[in-house]
Amino acid sequence: MEDNLQELNFDQRRVLVVGGxxxxxxxxxQAFRERGADVHVWGTRASAxxxxxxKGSNLEGLHYAQCxxxxxxxxxxLQPGFDALDVLVLCQGIVRYGRDEFEPDGFRHVVDVNLNSLMDCAHKFHAMLKQRRGALIIISSLAGFxxxxxxxxxxxxKAGAISLTKSLGEAxxxxxxxxxxxxPGLVPSKLTGVTFDDPERAAKALRGIPAGRFGTPQDIAGPVLFLASPLASYVVGQTILADGGKGLS
Known part of the structure; x- marks a missing residue:
């Protein structure tokens, strides 16, 4: 057990979470920070x-940049403010409701954020990750399946993000x-407000989750920590479903 805990120690490691x-x-x-990492995050607002x-935002101890x-x-x-990177987590994402995604502009914007930007960010930090033999972790969604x-x-x-994970994993x-x-499956956030702001809809969604509860950011952080650690040294191109079993039926 002690050896496994040591494998999840990210002391002296630098991590960037886009959408963090x-x-x-x-x-x-915050899960990486709590385990000793020097953590940078990107967001859309001007400053931390x-x-x-x-709600659901804690930037204490993190380095923030707008992008x-x-x-x-x-x-x-964007100048990241560092020249070495061990772990890159791509967690950016948006959704548009009211049938906006059926309109060309709405569809294009969502794809630009949720898919095209993944490749832009991955390309930007490829050399740094190669130098440190690092890890890239892409956060997609149960919706991609x-x-x-x-x-x-x-x-x-999100389906494209899952496919990109395979292709970059191999390459x-x-x-x-x-x-x-x-x-991830259903986790309360700004993106899933349409479900959680409606008690009836939320109750119906909960009934479809075998684990009997909604997910938390910490539930998603666990698999990410594993994939970024030496414990997953022989895992390549895989996407772990962290959905409480919702995708099983």
Missing amino acids: SSGIGNGIA VDYAAE DVANSAAVAA AARIGNPAYAAS WARDGIRVNGVA
């Missing part, structure tokens, strides 16, 4: 202070970079 300002990404960022009142990942030029231009009637862009982009293993992913 709130929700699942923030839970992941702008998240002070945000609109939907803008490829902004990703390329099934149809989502009202959100075609979200489902398609970059030769560079010493392990690429894997985690697909």
Whole structure:
């Protein structure tokens, strides 16, 4: 047991969590910080202070930078403030309701954030990860494995993220970079407010989860820590479903 705990010690490691300002990404960022990592996060707001009142956001002990990942030029231009990286977690994501994703502009925007920006960020940090024989972890979604009637862009982009994890996993293993992913189920966040703001809808969703509860950011952080650690040294190109069993039926 003690040896396993040591494997989950990230002291002297640098981690960047894109989308780490709130929700699942923030839970992941804080989990790395609690285990000794030097953790950087990217978010969309001008400064960390702008998240002070945000539920599910704790930027204490984290280094914050603003970046609109939907803008490829902004990703390329941002100076990260470090020259070495051990773990890159890509947790950016948006969803649009009211059938906005059926409109070309809405569809394109969601895909730009949820899929295209993954490649932009991965490309930006490839050399650093190669130098440190690091890990890249892509956060997708259970939605990537099934149809989502009202959100075609979200489902398609998350399916693309799962496929990208496989393709980069195969290609970059030769560079010493392990690429894997985690697909969360239902976790309360800004993205899932349409479910959790409706008690009847939330109750119905809960009935479909064999584990009998909704997920938490910490539930997703666990598999991420595993995939970033030496415990997963022979795991490449895989996406772990962390959904309480919801995807089983």
